[in-house]
Amino acid sequence: MAIYHLHVKVIGRKSGSSAVASAAYRAGSRLRDERLDRAHDFSAKRGVVHSEVMLPENAPEAWRDRERLWNDVEAFEVRKDAQLAREVEFALPREMNQAQGIELARDFVQGEFVGLGMIADLNVHWDMAEDGMPKPHAHVMLTMRAVDENGFGRKVREWNRTEMVERWRERWAELANERLAELNIDARIDHRSLEAQGIALEPQSQIGAPAKRIEGRGLEGEGTEADRAELHREIARGNGARIIADPALGLDAITHQQSTFTRRDLAKFAHRHSDGIEQFDAVMGALRGSPDLVELGKDISGEDRFTTRAMIEAEQRLHRAAGLMAERERH
Template sequence: MAIYHLSVKTVSRSSGRSAVAAAAYRSGIRLACERDGRTHDYTRKRGVVESFIVVPAGAEAWASDRSALWNRAEAAETRKNSTVAREYELALPAELPEGERVALARRFAETVVERFGVVADVALHEPHREGDERNWHAHILTTTRAANENGLGGKTRQLDDRATGPALVEGLREVWAEQVNAALERAQVEERVDHRSFARRGLEQAPTVHLGPAASALERRGVQTGVGDVNRAVAASEEAREVVRQADAEVIDLERERWRRMPLNALQWEVNTLLPDREAAKAAALMADPAYREAEKAAETARAGEAKARLDLLEATETVRSLNQKAERYQGRQEPTQQPRAALRSSGSEGRWGAIRGLFSRLGGLMFWRQDKEVSENPESKRIQTQIAEWTELAAERQGVLDSAEKLHTEARWTVGTLYSRIAGQVDEALAPEYRRYSAAQSVLDERIEEDRQRAAEAEAERRNEEILRRVDAEIERERREAVEQQRRAEIAELRQIVRGLASIRPTEEGIFRVRFADLPPEELKRQQDLLERYPEERKSALKAEVSERELQASSREKDRGFDMMD
C-alpha cells in the first residue's frame, strides 16, 4: 500500500551542520565550502536516482549552480547558531514508475518555491539494497532566504514562527497528500494516502514510530532497537485489539438480529439507553486524576497571580501618571507668567529702540533662568521627581512580574490542555465498545425507520395508483354509457323513420301490428327488421303513432273528396 511521509527539518550551525555538506551528501557529489575551507566528497554514495534545482521566477544564473547556491546561503548567515537550510523529506509511492516519481517530487518543490520564494535542491534516492524495497524517497533542501536578482534577500521566518509555523506545515502536508493521490489516480492505482493521524481520522489504530536510517541499519543486522521494540509492541497491541474487535463484532452481529425483531418503539428506547454519557465519564475521569487536579489548581493560582500582577502594574502606572500631572501643576504655580518674556523676545531689534529692547530681553532671560532654577531646586519639586522615578522603576519591575505571571499562566493552561486531551482520549478509548454497540443499534434503527418509510411510501403510491385507476375506469365507463346512449337515441330516431317508411301497418285484435316493408335489398331489410325487434316498446309506440297519423291523413283525404263532389 502507498505510504505517506513528509517531515520538515532544519540544517543549523548550532548542531555543527553545513548547508554545503548537506547538499553534497543528498546529491552524491563533491562540493567545497568557502566558509570553512572544507571539501565534502560524496561521489561514492549510491542510491541517488536524480537531482535537480528548482528556482523562483526572476532568479539569476547562480541559483541553478549547486556550489554557488549553497556557498551563498552559508555566506548570507553571520550568527554561529544560524539556520542555513530547511529540508523536506518525502516518501514517494513505490506504485508509480520512476518518471512519475520524479515529476511528483518536482511538483512539490515548485509549490514550496512559489509559496516562499526560496531555491529548492531536489535529490531522489532509491531504497537501500538491504532495506524496504518500497522506500523510494526524496530530499528537498531549500534556502532559508528568498532569492532575487541581487542574491539571497530577507529571511523567511513563517515556518519558524510558533503562531504560523504549525499551520503552514499542516497545509504543506495536505498539499503533498493531494499531489500524491492525484498521481496515484492518474496511474490508475486504487491506493490513497492521508496526511491526518489515525486519531484525527477516527481510527483506533496505534501509530508506529519512524525508524530512521540508524535504527533501520541496526534492525537489518538483527540488532533490536528501542524504536523497533516500540513498533513491535504496537503491532502486538494491534493484534490484541483486532481480536477484541472481532469478538465485539460477533456480539454486535447477534445483537443486530435481536434488534431487527424488536418492535420499533422498544428499539428506539434501547438505542436511547445505549448512548454513552461521554461528558459524565470525562468529568469523573478528570476529577479522579490527581495530576489533572494539581494542574488545574496550578492554572487557577497562576491566573490569580496574573490578575494580581496586572492590578499592581495598573496601580503603578496610574500613580506615575498622577505624579506627572502633579509635577506639571506645581511647575505651573511656581513659574511666573510667560507673557513678559514672550513680549521681550518678540520685540527683536525692530524700530528705534531695538537695541535697548534686545538688552532688556537678555536681562529678562537671565532673570527667568534664575527663577526656573529656583523651582527645580525647590524641596517639594525634588520630592515629586523622586517619587516619579521610584514609581517608574516599580512599574518596570511590575511589568516584568506580569510578563512572568502571563508566561506561567500560559504554561499552566497548556499543561491542563495536554492532560485534558490525554484523559479525554482514554475515556473515548474506554467507551469505544459502547459507542460501537450504540452505533450498530442506531444503524439498525435507521434502517428500520427507512424501511417503514419506504413501505409507507409504496403503500401511498399504490393507493394513489388505485385511485387513479378507479377514476380512469369510471371515466371510461361514463364515456361508454354516453356512447351507448347516443347510439340508442340514434337508433330510436332511425326506428321512427323506418316505421314511417313501412308499406303498410295493420293492427290486429290481439293488440299487435302486422307490417309490410317496402321493396328493399335483403341486407337492409334484415337490418331494419333487427332494429325494430331490438326496441319493442319504442317500436310499439312508434307504430301506434304512425297508425294514428295515417288514419288521420286518410280521414282528411275523405273529407277533401266529399267537398270535391259537392262542388
C-alpha cells in the same frame, strides 16, 4: 503499500551542521566547503536517481550550481547559530515508477516552495527497504531568505509558521492521491494521525534514520540512535499484539490505504507491525484467518487479491445510493 511521511526540520550551525555538507550528502556528490576549507565527498552514495536545483523567478542563474548556492548561503549567514536551510523530506508512493515519482516530487516542490520564492535543492532517493522493496523518498533543501537578481534579502518569517507546515502536509497528500488516481493505482495516503483516521494502532516512524553522520558532529549520537531503534521495535511489538488480538484493526488500516491488496501487501504490513519472525508469523496468521478477509481471486498479474467485508458492504451501499439517485432523476 503507499505510506505517508513528510517531515520538516531546520539545518543550522547551532547543531554543528554545514549547508554544503548537507547538500553533498543528499545529492550523493562531492562539494567544496569554502567556509570550512574542505571537501565533502559523498559521490559513492547509491540510490540518488534525480538531483536538481530549482530556482524561482528573478533568482541568479548562477545558483543552479549546488556548490555555489550553498557556499553563498554559508557566506551570507554570519551568526554562529545561523539557520542555514530548511529541509522537507517526504516519502514517494512505492506503487509509482521512478519517472512518475520524480515528476510528482518536482510538481510538489514547484507548487509549494519554488512558487513561494524559495530556492529548492531537490534530490530523489530510490533506496531499498528492509523488506526488499523500494523505499523512494525526496529530500528538499530550501533557502530561508527572499531572493532577487541581486541575491539574498530578508528572512521570510511566514515560512516558519506552523500553519505553513500543516498546509504542506495536507497538500502533499492531496497531490499524491490525485496523481495515484490519474494513474489508476489503487492506493492512497492520509496526512492525518492514525487516531484522526479512526485507526487504533500506534504511529511508527516511516523512514529510517540516516545511515551515516554527515556533518561529523551535532547530530544524534549512537546511544540516541539505539534508543530510537528500540522504541520503534517496542511500538511494532505493541501494534503486533493488538492485531493478533483483533485482526480487524490491521485489515482496517490496510484498506485505509488501498481497497484491495495482495498477499505481498499483507506481508509488508505484518513486517512493519511486528518484531521478529515469531510475531510476524502470528500477525500473518491472524490476518489470513480473519473472517473479515475476502479473497477476490487472481488479478491480471496472477497474484491473489483480497479485500474486506467492510469494503464490499461500503461499495454495495454506494451502488444502491447511485441506483436510487438515477431512479429519482428518471421520475
